[in-house]
Amino acid sequence: MHRPGSDPLDMRAEDFLCDFCGEHWTEERPMVEGHHGSLVCGPCLTAAFRTTWLAGGAPPVRSEGEECRLCLERRDEPHWRGATGGLACRRCVKMAAVMLERDVDRPESDRWRRPEA
Numbered sequence: 001m002h003r004p005g006s007d008p009l010d011m012r013a014e015d016f017l018c019d020f021c022g023e024h025w026t027e028e029r030p031m032v033e034g035h036h037g038s039l040v041c042g043p044c045l046t047a048a049f050r051t052t053w054l055a056g057g058a059p060p061v062r063s064e065g066e067e068c069r070l071c072l073e074r075r076d077e078p079h080w081r082g083a084t085g086g087l088a089c090r091r092c093v094k095m096a097a098v099m100l101e102r103d104v105d106r107p108e109s110d111r112w113r114r115p116e117a
Contacts, residue, residue: 002017016031017039018031018040018082019082020083020086020088025039030042030100032096032100034068034092035071038070040069040088044088045093046114047080048096051078052078053093068088068089070089071089077089077091097112097114101114
């Protein structure tokens with residue numbers, strides 16, 4: 001998401017906010033973009049991966065109208081809910097993990113790594 005009041009023609013790092021914790025982008029906090037500008041940061045992705053892939057995830061979403069912030073779809077599969085209340089489905093968590101691991105703008109030694117059990 002973008003910081004309210006940010007200038008779309010002059011975006012700065014502090015204008016890009018994680019949809020799951022509200023923190024802004026920094027070199028130490030890499031982010032992956034989903035649909036329509038949604039963002040998940042590395043620390044949230046780590047927590048989401050642990051929950052949805054290593055621990056089995058929260059039960060499938062049943063509430064009407066609630067959708068994954070990254071794909072904008074309502075999926076009947078385990079999910080993770082961030083501090084701001086946003087949901088990330090298991091499929092998007094895996095896709096974001098692959099993207100952040102392959103971030104060519106960072107040296108391989110400094111890339112995000114998915115957590116292990």
